Amino acid sequence: MFGFSSLVVRMSSSSIVEAPPKGGFSFDLCKRNEMLSGKGVKHPNYRKTGTTIVGLIFQDGVILGADTRATSGPIVCDKNCEKIHFMAPNIYCCGAGTAADTESVTDMVSSQLQLHRYHTGRESRVITALTLLKKHLFNYQGHISAALVLGGVDCTGPHLHTIYPHGSTDTLPFATMGSGSLAAMAVFESKYKEGLNKEEGIKLVTEAICSGIFNDLGSGSNVDVCVITKGEKEYMRNHLKPNPRTYVSARAYTFPKKIEVLSTKITPLKELAQVVEAGDAMEE
Amino acid sequence: MGDSQYSFSLTTFSPSGKLVQIEHALTAVGSGQTSLGIKASNGVVIATEKKLPSILVDEASVQKIQSLTPNMGVVYSGMGPDFRVLVRKSRKQAEQYHMLYKEQIPVTQLVRETAAVMQEFTQSGGVRPFGVSLLVAGYDDKGPQLYQVDPSGSYFSWKASAMGKNVSNAKTFLEKRYTDDVELEDAIHTAILTLKEGFEGQISGKNIEIATIGPKRIFKVLTPAEIDDYLAEVE
Numbered sequence: 040m041f042g043f044s045s046l047v048v049r050m051s052s053s054s055i056v057e058a059p060p061k062g063g064f065s066f067d068l069c070k071r072n073e074m075l076s077g078k079g080v081k082h083p084n085y086r087k088t089g090t091t092i093v094g095l096i097f098q099d100g101v102i103l104g105a106d107t108r109a110t111s112g113p114i115v116c117d118k119n120c121e122k123i124h125f126m127a128p129n130i131y132c133c134g135a136g137t138a139a140d141t142e143s144v145t146d147m148v149s150s151q152l153q154l155h156r157y158h159t160g161r162e163s164r165v166i167t168a169l170t171l172l173k174k175h176l177f178n179y180q181g182h183i184s185a186a187l188v189l190g191g192v193d194c195t196g197p198h199l200h201t202i203y204p205h206g207s208t209d210t211l212p213f214a215t216m217g218s219g220s221l222a223a224m225a226v227f228e229s230k231y232k233e234g235l236n237k238e239e240g241i242k243l244v245t246e247a248i249c250s251g252i253f254n255d256l257g258s259g260s261n262v263d264v265c266v267i268t269k270g271e272k273e274y275m276r277n278h279l280k281p282n283p284r285t286y287v288s289a290r291a292y293t294f295p296k297k298i299e300v301l302s303t304k305i306t307p308l309k310e311l312a313q314v315v316e317a318g319d320a321m322e323e
Numbered sequence: 324m325g326d327s328q329y330s331f332s333l334t335t336f337s338p339s340g341k342l343v344q345i346e347h348a349l350t351a352v353g354s355g356q357t358s359l360g361i362k363a364s365n366g367v368v369i370a371t372e373k374k375l376p377s378i379l380v381d382e383a384s385v386q387k388i389q390s391l392t393p394n395m396g397v398v399y400s401g402m403g404p405d406f407r408v409l410v411r412k413s414r415k416q417a418e419q420y421h422m423l424y425k426e427q428i429p430v431t432q433l434v435r436e437t438a439a440v441m442q443e444f445t446q447s448g449g450v451r452p453f454g455v456s457l458l459v460a461g462y463d464d465k466g467p468q469l470y471q472v473d474p475s476g477s478y479f480s481w482k483a484s485a486m487g488k489n490v491s492n493a494k495t496f497l498e499k500r501y502t503d504d505v506e507l508e509d510a511i512h513t514a515i516l517t518l519k520e521g522f523e524g525q526i527s528g529k530n531i532e533i534a535t536i537g538p539k540r541i542f543k544v545l546t547p548a549e550i551d552d553y554l555a556e557v558e
Contacts, residue, residue, distance in 0.1 A: 150422050157390070157414050 064182060089257025091219025092122060092133035093247045094188045095231065096212045097240035100197045100268035101190035104244035105133045106219065106252050107277070108259035115259065121276070123265045127152045127163040129272065130191030131265050132172075135217035136184040136204060144185050148172050165191040165198035169208060177206030186216045192267050219251025219258040226250045237266065245279055252281065333451060344452055345445060348474035351454040352486060355400035357521055358387075359485035359493055360458040361514055362469040366507035367460040369398045369469075370514045370533040372487075372522065388534045388544050392417045392427055394462050396534050396542040400487035401455035401474075409453060413437045430461030434470040434478050442476025456486045462536040489521030496520055507537055515557050527551065 076082060089110040094103045109117035124132050124145040130152075134141025148171045152163045169189055176183055187202040201214045213231050215223040226247040235243065241264055251258040262279040265272065294300075333344040358371035371387050387403075389410045390396045397413070399406040416436045420428040437457065444450045452474040459470045471486065472478040483501045485493035496517050505513070514533065519526055528547030536542050545553075 146422065150418050154414060154418050158411070 064179070089219075089255070089259075090122065090135040090217030091215065091223050091248055091251025091255060091258040092135050092188050092217050093215045093223050093227070093244055093251075094133065094190045094199045094213065095227065095235075095240060095244060096190075096197050096199050097235040097237065099237065100192045100266065101199055102237075102240045102244050103131055103133050103188060103190050103265045103267070104248045105263045106248055106258040107261045107263060108252075108257070109138055110257055118260050119277070121263065123263050123274070125149060126168050126189070127156070127191065129162060129193060129267060130165055130168050130189070131267060131272070131274075132168070132190075133188040133216070135186045135188075140183045140185040141187065144172065144175060144183060145187070148175070162193055163191075164193040164195065165189065165200070166195075169200050169202065172202050173206045173208050176202065176204060181205040188214050188216050190267060192269050197267075215247065215251075217251070217258065219248075219255035222250040222254040223247035241266065241278075249279070249281060333445060334448065342445065342475075345475045348452040348454050349456075352401040352456045352474065353488070353490065355402070355455075355487045357485060357487040357489045357493060357518065358398045358400045358458060359483070359497070359514060359517055360398070360460055360469045360471075360481065361483040361497070361501070361505070361510040362460075362467050362481070363505050363507040363510040364503070365467070366462065366510070366535055366537040367467045367469050368507065368510045368514050368533065368535045369396065369458050369460045370518055370531060371398045371400070372518060373530050373532050375530075382529050386532075386544075388532045390534075390542045390544070391433065391459070392421075392461075392542075394427060394536060394540040394542055395430060395433060395459065396461075396536065396544070397457050397459045398532070398534070399455045399457050402453075405453040405455045406457070409437060409440065409455065409457065412440055427463065429463050429465070430459070430468045430470070431465075433461070434459050434472060438472050438476045438478045440476075441472060441474060445475060458484060458486065460534070460536055460542070462538075462540045467536065485517065492521055493517050507535060511535065511553055512557050515553055519557075526554065528554065 072082060089108055090106060092105045094101060103123055105122035107119045107122065108115055109120040120138070122133050122135070124134060124142070126132050126145060126149045132145050134145060148168055151171055152168060155167065156163055168191070172187065172189065176185065181204045184204050186204055188199070189202060190199045199211055199214055201209045201211065201216055212233070213227045215227065227243070230243055230246070244264055245262050248262045252260070252262070260282055261277045262281070264275040264278040266275070333342065337343050356372040356374055358369070360367065360369040369388060373382065373385060373387055375382055375385065388396060388398045391410065391413050397410065413433060413436070417428045417433055420432065437459070441453050445452050454474065456474065457472040459472065461468050469481050469484065470478050471481055471484050482503070483497040485497060497513070500513050511533065518531055524530070528550035531550060532544065533550055533553070534542065534544040
């Protein structure tokens, strides 16, 4: 596994001369990793999002949908994670691939879009977010494993794009990404038509995500939906929960008979904090 | 005067212990257009004159008051271009703080960082101090706050302050009218009256700029129509 060193955010402006920060990835540990895996040591799995993410354009704007399962190898490590990320008040982005990569890339571009909004005094455009994302991903030559579905409505209308980890993009009326993309695409290809209204659009997106949830092992749990129209957005977290935990054992947990309770001590979790009068206030 | 020999190099003290370049920078600020700020019990208001060099200038394109974060804004007296540079740097610092800590930067922190930038330019080679004084208005968990930052990099928290051409008259006026429990709406009226004191010509929504932060913590620059409404109330 390679280490990831990048530009460190400097908090205070200092005129002390420091070595210029190195960008990009550091491959120093690769040889050592190879040697270790040759000896049979398994490297830890990345937390991937498995995932089914979809987007479609309907008559008033864009609808994005995602499942909520995050996997680490064969284990579900998060049963209800959020895969629809905020980019701008009028732009949202679904992410598939390595969870850390999708989170940090969307976060970073969201920050850049905010600065851009301050400088221009205008609403962000989807194409701006697209270009910032694809340029960043291309620079890292596919090592940032983030596959994104970007959608939003700006002054030029509704837009929907897909972005692949190497930096290529597509502009589409409906799109799916992730391990469940084929299941979801099958639903879209047969049922999508232009000029859907809001209910039909949400229904179709939910169907496509459910298809991914039930037919793909990497996707599961609940359905998140986000509807973006001119001037407003509706983020429906857990819009549908088709996998509720129905069986809960009526019996409490009992220790095996061999174990004998010797003593019981109950410690309350909330402690009274004693406020000690502070000394001099900190000098500004 | 012995001082004049030391007034050219920024990084050399004069025998009287002053950095004369910074004094000159403060003079540049003192000859800039009047701006002022008032901290109310439930918000902050900042305002400035917007006298344009000629009637041919499109006044809608000139924005002297700028927002730094959704809950902080700034106005200046002095050199406009220097102000723009500081605003850009401050916005970036605020955004970097947000990226790192996932919370909005507190007002004092951003003021401190902006002041540090201004101080840097008084102790480096080949640069000159910024020819602006800033009035930063913000509303965070500590409540409404108003800070003034000078070209030297020193900053002060004020209940009400003024800068620029008419500073002494404006400050006297503010001292007389300020009360600790003044409400935001009254503060806006006081701000307009203070600007009117030293205003040459007819005051209107097109030649002053006003911005407020209320209890909802959103920094908002008033439109010329809204300013005209307040002006009508003041009459």
